[in-house]
Every structure is written in structure tokens, then in C-alpha cells.
Amino acid sequence: MSDAPRVIAIDGPAGAGKGTLGRSLARHFGFALLETGLLYRATALRVLRDAIDPSDQPAIAKAAKAIEPADLADPDLRTEPVGNMASRVSAYPEVRAALLEYQRNFASHPPGGAKGAILDGRDIGTRICPDADVKLFVTASLEVRALRRLKELRDRGEKAIHGHVLEDMRARDARDTTRALAPLEPAADAFLIDTDGLDADGVFAAALGYVQSRSEVTRSRL
Ligand code: DC
Helix, strand or coil: CCCCCEEEEEECCCCCCHHHHHHHHHHHHCCEEEECHHHHHHHHHHHHHCCCCCCCHHHHHHHHHCCCHHHHHCHHHHCHHHHHHHHHHCCCHHHHHHHHHHHHHHHHCCHHHCCEEEEEECCHHHHHCCCCCEEEEEECCHHHHHHHHHHHHHHCCCCCCHHHHHHHHHHHHHHHHHCCCCCCCCCCCCEEEECCCCCHHHHHHHHHHHHHHHHHHCCCCC
């Protein structure tokens, strides 16, 4: 067990701060980071670019299966239309199954010789890595998450309207939490961090404190 890679799972809704936290923890521990939402976004981008019928589940699953690491660097992945399509295609069981192996392989063989992996998403602690060493569930109110997303979009030079971002996020929350397969929910053994009123440093400090307390429990496995 001593040589086994360490896995940190981070789940939570859109705009809760998973990405920022994942990057800080990855830097701190020297772990590889996979934002699993990018896999669903890359699949969605193929649907949009190749004009695949958004209801053609087998065709979309085939596109998902063909995703490679280089696809995850496309700047268009971060746009709202792609995010909304990602939320739609992520409800398809065949698409989720097609992306499972990529995620598990990343966790068991972190790239670049890293000694551990951090995966962030919606179902990492519950389905993808149920045996993760540490599970974090990061959340925040809808209003706070919408404001953060609005700032992120505007900082990137995109035109964004507060009401639209809020409504898109509400619809995305509803889809992500009510879908039949792997809905967004905290694992029973996840540590919950409510990021309303916390800045990125505060979230990192809360997460790091927990990770360190866990690693004492698990005898310095991290
Ligand atoms: O985290 P994100 O906004 O980049 O994710 C885009 C969509 O992908 C999100 O609405 C739901 C889906 N997703 C998922 O179903 N499971 C994951 N592990 C990650 C993302």
C-alpha cells in the first residue's frame, strides 16, 4: 500500500470553487489534477462542433470514448454553451460509462510520475473513486456561485448577464442533482466545506487542515 498513489476527491456544484481548490492542493502536494468536468465539456464540444444530434446517446458515447488529454486544453471548453451541453450529455449513462475508465486510470496512474491524484467533479467520491483517501465536498449558495461565475466570464472578456448566469446555473444544478445516474451528492464520508464568505485562501486552509488531520488518522498516507 505504501507505494499506491494517493487520491483526493473533490465534488460539488458548478461555481463552488472546486477548480481553484484542486489547483492549490495539487501544487501543495505535487499531485496530478484532473478536472473531470472537462471530459464532459470536451464531449459536449464535439457534439456542438460535429453537429451530433444531442439526443443520439450512442454517438455521443463514441465521441466521449475518443477523448484524449490534448482535448482538455481547448479554451472553448470553458464557455457557457459548452458547459450547458456538458450538463445535458452528462446525464446519459452511456456517456458516463465511456468516461469512467479515463478517470479511474488517471487516479491509479497519475501522469508525470506524480505520487498522487486529485480529481474534481460531481461523483468522484461516490462513484469514480469511492476508496479515495480524502473526500471533500465544496459548496456555496446559488447566488454566490452565480456571482463568481459572472466574474470569471467577464474576466475572460465574455459578455455575461447576471440574470442569465443565475438561471443557467439554477437549471444546471437541477439537472446535475436530479439525474437518475450518479447525481451530485456528497459521499457519506466527505468533509463538507461551505465556501460562502470564504476566499480561496480560506477554502484552501480549511481543506488542508482536514487533509492533514486525515493523514494523521491514516498514518501519513498523504
Ligand atoms: O464542473 P464543470 O462545470 O466543468 O462540469 C460540466 C458538467 O459536467 C456539469 O454540469 C456536470 C457534468 N459533470 C458530471 O456530471 N460529473 C463530473 N464528475 C463532472 C462534471
